[in-house]
Amino acid sequence: QVQxxxxxxxxxxxxxxxxxxxxxxxxxxxxxxxxxxRQAPGKDREFVASISxxxxxxxxxxxxxxxxxxxxxxxxxxxYLQMNSLKREDTAVYYCAASAVGWVRSSAREYGYxxxxxxxxxxx
Numbered sequence: 736q737v738q739x740x741x742x743x744x745x746x747x748x749x750x751x752x753x754x755x756x757x758x759x760x761x762x763x764x765x766x767x768x769x770x771x772x773r774q775a776p777g778k779d780r781e782f783v784a785s786i787s788x789x790x791x792x793x794x795x796x797x798x799x800x801x802x803x804x805x806x807x808x809x810x811x812x813x814x815y816l817q818m819n820s821l822k823r824e825d826t827a828v829y830y831c832a833a834s835a836v837g838w839v840r841s842s843a844r845e846y847g848y849x850x851x852x853x854x855x856x857x858x859x
Contacts, residue, residue, distance in 0.1 A: 736761045737848040739831045744853030747821055751857075755816040757831030757850060765809040768834040770846055771816045773827035773855075780830070780843055784816060788837035796841075798824075821857045828852040 743755040755771070770785040784795045784805040793805050804817040814831060832846035840846065 737764065737767075737833050739833060739848055739850035741829065741831050741850045741853040744829060744855045746856045746858060749821060749823055749857055749859050751821050752817070752819045753821065753855060755818065755829055755831075755853060755855075757814040757816075759812045759814075759833065763809070764807075764812055764814070764833055766837055768837055768840050769805075769807060769814040770832045770834065770840060771805060771814075772830045772832060772843060772846075773825075774830070774852075775824075775827040778827075782841045782843070783829070785839040785841060786814065787839050792839050794839045794841060818855070821855075823857050823859055826855060826857050828854050 738761045741757050766788050771783040774780040786793045786805045790807050802820045807814045830852045831850040833848040834840050834846045
């Protein structure tokens with residue numbers, strides 16, 4: 736079992752930055768692709784970013800491309816999401832997820848482990 740705990744969310748003004756962290760415990764995530772998803776009120780959960788097991792490959796949703804950066808530190812069993820130039824539409828609960836496979840994945844169905852989420856609120 737892999738337990739995931741997100742942190743780093745909060746309230747930020749539009750144009751600002753936040754860095755989310757996702758710390759894993761229970762098992763190493765070094766062989767797993769990791770992802771970030773988000774869910775805004777009244778909307779479905781959506782893909783944000785994914786990183787391969789080694790960190791050598793990343794993919795992003797078009798809505799965050801160029802503003803968000805996913806990274807990982809396998810020695811610390813931790814994944815990060817650096818969010819810059821935040822917009823009001825980025826407001827959501829952000830979830831970290833671990834896949835059973837090593838390559839990047841954008842579908843939530845391919846992630847078997849999920850954190851509880853961290854709230855990000857962007858004000859104008």
